[in-house]
Amino acid sequence: MCLAIPMEVIEVEGEIAKVDSRGMKKEVRLDIVDRIPKVGDFVIVHAGFAIHTMEKEEAKRSLELFYEMAKYV
Amino acid sequence: MCLAIPMEVIEVEGEIAKVDSRGMKKEVRLDIVDRIPKVGDFVIVHAGFAIHTMEKEEAKRSLELFYEMAKYV
Amino acid sequence: MKWQNTFDPFRSRETVKGLHKVLLREVERPVRIMEVCGTHTMSIFQHGLRELFPEKLKMISGPGCPVCVTSQGDIDTMIGLSREPNCRLVSFGDMLRVPGSNGSLRDAMAQGAKVHIVYSPMDALEIAKKFSDDEVVFLGIGFETTAPSIAATIIRAKKEKIKNFSVLSTMKLMPPALHSLFSQEDVEVDGLLCPGHVSAIIGARAYVPISEEFKIPCVIAGFEPADILAALILLIRQIKNGESKVENAYERAVSWDGNERALEIVKKVFYPVDVTWRGIGVIPQSGLSIRKEFEEFCARKKLGLKIKELPEPKGCRCGEVLKGAITPPMCPLFKKACTPATPVGPCMVSSEGICHAYYRYGFADNDSGG
Amino acid sequence: MKWQNTFDPFRSRETVKGLHKVLLREVERPVRIMEVCGTHTMSIFQHGLRELFPEKLKMISGPGCPVCVTSQGDIDTMIGLSREPNCRLVSFGDMLRVPGSNGSLRDAMAQGAKVHIVYSPMDALEIAKKFSDDEVVFLGIGFETTAPSIAATIIRAKKEKIKNFSVLSTMKLMPPALHSLFSQEDVEVDGLLCPGHVSAIIGARAYVPISEEFKIPCVIAGFEPADILAALILLIRQIKNGESKVENAYERAVSWDGNERALEIVKKVFYPVDVTWRGIGVIPQSGLSIRKEFEEFCARKKLGLKIKELPEPKGCRCGEVLKGAITPPMCPLFKKACTPATPVGPCMVSSEGICHAYYRYGFADNDSGG
Amino acid sequence: MGGEIKRQITLDHGSGGLKTRELIEGLFLKRLNNPFLSNLEDSATLELNQGRIAFTTDSYVVDPISFPGGDIGSLSVHGTINDLAMKGAWPVALSLSFVLEEGFFFDELDQILASIELASKKAGVPIVTGDTKVVPRGKGDKIFINTSGIGIIPDGVDVGYHRIQSGDVIIVSGSVGDHGVTILTRREGLGFSGDLKSDTMALHGLVKTLIEELGPDLHCLRDPTRGGVATVLVELAERTGLSMEVDEESIPIRDEVKGATEILGLDPLYIANEGKLIAWVSEGSAKRAVEIMRQRIEGKEANIIGRVLDGKDARVTLNTIVGGKRAIYALTGNPLPRIC
Amino acid sequence: MGGEIKRQITLDHGSGGLKTRELIEGLFLKRLNNPFLSNLEDSATLELNQGRIAFTTDSYVVDPISFPGGDIGSLSVHGTINDLAMKGAWPVALSLSFVLEEGFFFDELDQILASIELASKKAGVPIVTGDTKVVPRGKGDKIFINTSGIGIIPDGVDVGYHRIQSGDVIIVSGSVGDHGVTILTRREGLGFSGDLKSDTMALHGLVKTLIEELGPDLHCLRDPTRGGVATVLVELAERTGLSMEVDEESIPIRDEVKGATEILGLDPLYIANEGKLIAWVSEGSAKRAVEIMRQRIEGKEANIIGRVLDGKDARVTLNTIVGGKRAIYALTGNPLPRIC
């Protein structure tokens, strides 16, 4: 339905953030993101727009949750 | 200065004549020709326009004149 | 290298192996789970997860591919528009090969239509500036995830006073569709894998009415293999426990209230209307239309478009497929008249369409979708 | 086969042989004859007649190649116009490679200029209808022969109410030019081979004032080898007899009064004005401008064109060549900096330009033009 | 939108995926099938005997793509065969590569393929490898074709400008200017009509006969395509350093070609031919060469048009019909119709 | 109009007259001169030893014409060399044919010629014949190139899909998708940046080593260009009737390629490569094949990616990283970026 990819913020300038995923850099718009990201945050990017800002910790937390889950065999 | 070729009239329709030179046929305009030609006349064609109508006899006459001239050696 | 360290574990064999074991153990009796979202469908096929699912777990694909649910009338309107001499269409790549009653946009291009493929709706504004003699119409397809970006584009067009730009909105809303779907008799689903990025906008809260009214467990999932497995585990557990609550297995992207800023931008530009979903019919308040304040950017109004609803292609059973009533191989046209090179229904053309996914990634010709 | 029977004898070896013998006999002392018309120049070269002329007969090429006499300012205006974004030029093939101070029309095309090559001015109207968003400007070059066809085209444009069509007239008139030429000190000519097709329009009568004022024999000639030889014989005879009358050796095309219908059409659309001839300068009443009644089709007025007269290319001696003062090989650039592939002056670019003819058909690098 | 929809090429037909295969199998192979091509390998393997081979390439961008006497398809087969033949080579294999414009009609493509098929079969030269690309509408012009070709040069055969010598006789295999004038008069706007046809034709059969019959007396061959007879003569005079002369009245030119070139102010010697050759033959064999040519359809209007002179100033002289002389120079650019 | 005027191609440069010669002598020969080409004959004569030759053709219409890692010029040399190499042939000669758009810049053309020159020299494969056409502005797209090629297949060498058998190991010579993603991300509008480069590269040297070292154990070679690795695998499975499987985690894919394809919703297995080959090698020689490849620059990231199975249902299976399986199908049309 809605292909969106987390990308790391490497620059923020006004309505535009420069973001990176695996070394591929792109500019995305910040018009509709829930919270203006800071450098080092991840944003979820859809159709050239950031739609969500996540701190690095959040990504780690959900991974840990899954690890936790996997232990409950 | 003004490339123009005699062509034989094979059809006349309003402002347009169909003309022929050595089997190559073309339509030419009659807007500016001195006299509307009839089928079988020659017209001198320049830039898609007939600029002069000549009867067959006229062409022959000028040739005869040259033959005459050539005799006067 | 931070990106990879952060996100590759979500698709590593180690992470998945553990979750997979849990899932196998948890599924004790047959369950039918609907993944509404086409991106989930794609992810499941692409990562070969279907091979990992226990036999008793049956995945049904819902109406969550925006291309697939676009009505024949809307598609024909788009293609008809592309044939207008002073019209220039801007579209996501997804729409290009969708068959109208008389060829696709791709075909129209060969016949002379001017169609630009973009990755972002904002690109349409640059195109409008460049081709100022043409009316540049953006084909606004998508769900709640895409709507804010299109709304933001319209707001910007207004700010920049771009006169030759408009949007043909066929945008749709997920909760009314789910509501309508579960109200139908022939839809039998034990649990709902809720779309991750729609939820990033609308928030987890949006599924509460559905889970309550239809007593259906709802779990919001991300798109990595680990995300999907974890969400399935949570769903199976709810089913086993006889629960029907909303759980969020994609907290890194989805909050309870959603992206309120985006929702406000959408609300500023659009209002909900009744629209036709392919194979399902008219669903009340399930589409987005452009508000009067922005009507200069509404292609329907500006160009006086009349959408004529047309019968769907003969023999195509997209409707049933989209409701989860049949799997694609049960359609008599599947892999015969209907292939990605010669799609009959939109489910075969969109790369996240379920028929396409079955064709492209599936093994058995008569795979029953297990 | 009638055509061939009628006209091939004018270029047969038999016909020519007889006239050639007479010519050889008639030329007793050195004579300088000017063929004004570029088509005569071409015909003489193309049929290899120069090889047949007696040594004492020296042919001088006058200013009768319309491309060659177009001023640098006019050429630059045309090329400048071709670079305007909403301009579409229509031209005879002749103008295409003429060098302006900054490249030719051909170069401008490579840079994006829209230029159509036509055989008839009337074709420009079709182009105007087809490209209604562009101003379609016809480059009106030519002498009296071409002027009526351009006038007829303008009349038709008016009748058909074509709004995006205009003509950039640089058309010129032969008698004022001849008058100006023979008034100059450095022009030494014993007889004038008068242009056949200009005369078909203006009539033989038009040369009477010149023959009388300058005591110069005038014979109107057709373009076949026999026509040219016969006319030369008549000229030599007049010279020998000390006569200076107007004779018509092209009666099949030229009458005493000319084509009065064509003249009237020209008069309806154009009026005579002073214009600049390359290498010669301003000649009073020697050009044609579009009358007020048709000024909507006058590119100069419609587009507010200002013709800036510019110095001619450095080293080019076209002016002297055109007056018959020197032959092309006497120009230091000839065959060195100036070739048909890299023309410096318009006499090298027009295929009826005298420098081009010398380059293309001549044998000796230092041919003195005999 | 009434009426039948004609199928058109889309960008997907150039993608290399199923749509491309559909095009190749549904259209190309139907016409061009042979054991080499049906492989659909990128390269063709040819079992050749030892010896020298000739290898040539040409792209064809003619407009209009179809004209009396042929189309871009037959042209692209004949042109490359002729380039091989001019080396004295026997053509054995052609490649075929298309650049198609999005929106080009299947029907038109199929017609062109039919014409390629026919030309290739008639000539006995198979197309052994191919390629297809599609470019967006407005980035091409319906269809461009490249053909490349390989030919075997029989042992002992040596034709080329290095063998031209004083006294050689210059022969043209038939009438001059047919192709170029046909194309020119079919362009929009000129409004010509007449029975003129392009001369597009494969000449390797004619060349083979000449080689067999004349042996080493056949010195050089050229196909006067772009630039026409004049350009070929000037080029070879320059390259050999020898002077040549041709007789205007002996050059076969069709009446329609004369008619059209006179109207447009063009010189038929500069107009392109696509089924003619010019041969330089030793004096003693010249008459026989013409007889041999005239016995074949490709050369039935063959004629001696001139000779190589003793002069070493690399000039080409035209002896005109009326008994005059003039020089022939190389073409500068595309011949343009003129009014003055 | 200030500033220096850059020279541009005009229609006359395609006329075959002086302007054409000016272009060839002033530009092309300066770059590409060799004893074959300097002749400026339409065909090149090649002295070949006996044996089989390979002959191929490809037209190149890539947009943009220049990109990180190469341009249309180097691409057109490498692509055709690689097509020959995939037959086990040693490339000996290339043809080169241009279709230029009126208005194309001399500078750009010269850059492309420089790149052709370099590629041809580095590969040791001369361009022996050529052709140039010019089309009116708006009837082409800057420059299209066709190269055709001839290669000699050494006695005893036999690589082709007919030799693929159950148990064969499938090897890729390096990372997948670099060329296609480079092109895609350089197109206007997407606004990507990164260090990715096209992999355009000639592979005949690598192939020669493989042939010499592996002998008959080298069964088949393919360059996964348009349609990518997936399309090649599916095609050969269909053609051989054999099933194959590949392991996702063993396929080398650069991080940037993964990044871009994830953003655009594309599958790197369907993206074009221009300097990679896929080899089918008998099981016993597979490890050695990889070692040999890795010793050369062209194959330094070579890896075993899969194997040919016993199954005769002509399927290609991908074993996914997470331990799942899915089928691989052939590409339908040009991969398009998608948002859903």
Ligand code: SF4
């Ligand atoms: S297989 Fe094709 S026809 Fe059948 S339901 Fe799917 S899209 Fe429709």
Ligand code: SF4
């Ligand atoms: S040779 Fe060239 S520069 Fe000299 S007069 Fe003629 S056109 Fe002018």
Ligand SMILES: [Mg+2]
């Ligand atoms: Mg190839």
Ligand SMILES: [Mg+2]
């Ligand atoms: Mg064309």
Ligand SMILES: [Mg+2]
């Ligand atoms: Mg050729």
Ligand SMILES: [Mg+2]
């Ligand atoms: Mg040739």
Ligand SMILES: [Mg+2]
């Ligand atoms: Mg190919």
Ligand SMILES: [Mg+2]
């Ligand atoms: Mg060739």
Ligand SMILES: [Mg+2]
């Ligand atoms: Mg291109």
Ligand SMILES: [Mg+2]
């Ligand atoms: Mg290839």
Ligand SMILES: [Mg+2]
């Ligand atoms: Mg290949």
Ligand SMILES: [Mg+2]
């Ligand atoms: Mg060529």
